[in-house]
Amino acid sequence: MNVPQLTDERLQALIKKIKSSFEPMYVPVIPEKYAIVNECFPNVDEKVKKDGGEIVYGWQLWKGTLITEAEYHAVWKSPAGELVDITPKQPPIKEILFIQDDNVKYTGVQIDNIRIRNNNNLDINDYIDVHRALFRLMNKGERAQSYKLSFTEREMQLYSALREMAFNLEMFAISEGNLDSQCYCNSGYKYDNCHRNKLENMIYESKL
Numbered sequence: 001m002n003v004p005q006l007t008d009e010r011l012q013a014l015i016k017k018i019k020s021s022f023e024p025m026y027v028p029v030i031p032e033k034y035a036i037v038n039e040c041f042p043n044v045d046e047k048v049k050k051d052g053g054e055i056v057y058g059w060q061l062w063k064g065t066l067i068t069e070a071e072y073h074a075v076w077k078s079p080a081g082e083l084v085d086i087t088p089k090q091p092p093i094k095e096i097l098f099i100q101d102d103n104v105k106y107t108g109v110q111i112d113n114i115r116i117r118n119n120n121n122l123d124i125n126d127y128i129d130v131h132r133a134l135f136r137l138m139n140k141g142e143r144a145q146s147y148k149l150s151f152t153e154r155e156m157q158l159y160s161a162l163r164e165m166a167f168n169l170e171m172f173a174i175s176e177g178n179l180d181s182q183c184y185c186n187s188g189y190k191y192d193n194c195h196r197n198k199l200e201n202m203i204y205e206s207k208l
Contacts, residue, residue: 001062001069003097010068011061014116015099018059018070024099027075031088040074040087041106047086053078058100059114060085066124066173072111073098110139122179123191126199127169133206134162162202165195 004011006024015024035043044055056077059070075085075098085096104111112135117124137159138149151159172184172191183194 001064003093003095004061004063004068006097008063008068010116010118011063011097014061014068014070014114017114017116018099018101020058020099020101020103022058022100022102024061024097025083026095027083027085027098028095029085029087029089029093032086035087037088037090040085043087044074044076047076051078056083056100057102057104057106058098061097061099063118065118066127066170067115067117069113069115070099071113072104072106074106110135112139121173121176123169123177123196124173126196127166127173129203130162130166130169130199133203134159134166136206137162158202158205162206165199165202168195 003026011024032043032047034046041055047053048055054077056075058073058075060073061070062068073085073087073096075083077083083098085098089096112132115128115131117128137155143149149159168184172181177184177191179192179196180190183189183191185195187194
């Protein structure tokens with residue numbers, strides 16, 4: 001995932017989907033020594049305790065090969081009113097594109113990304129659905145308030161299968177595969193009549 005340009009058409013479509021009253025802006029990334037990757041909420045809480053200011057909630061915006069997406073995020077607002085992302089990134093980057101959003105409230109429960117496809121290839125919708133299913137599985141019950149995963153044996157099997165499906169669909173879409181193409185598993189069947197059926201079953205199970 002890369003930091004998108006403000007003029008990007010898919011980014012503008014994503015921003016409309018977010019429906020924030022704020023405009024996106026580039027925010028410098030200046031990590032604190034105590035800050036942990038992917039732990040923006042406790043990181044900023046600690047920063048506010050140490051140096052004042054306040055926490056600002058919103059979305060950091062990314063663009064990849066297949067999708068453009070918004071990831072729920074928190075940055076620090078200094079007493080002088082400047083926004084700074086104090087959470088380290090892997091790999092390191094100098095700035096993020098961030099849009100404040102006061103419509104979505106963080107309550108300690110994980111919030112799924114907002115995703116749109118970058119082109120009209122319909123199987124990218126399946127790629128997005130796989131990630132939604134992974135989020136549901138990873139945040140079912142008490143897992144929604146924890147970064148530590150604790151699965152039953154069947155849940156682990158489903159999680160592994162969804163991860164594999166996500167990778168295969170990404171490669172399939174990059175190679176310009178579509179619903180009518182031969183399935184990536186080389187079964188001889190169209191994707192629409194092969195692994196897409198298996199995907200529908202896994203998505204259904206992730207909702208149980």
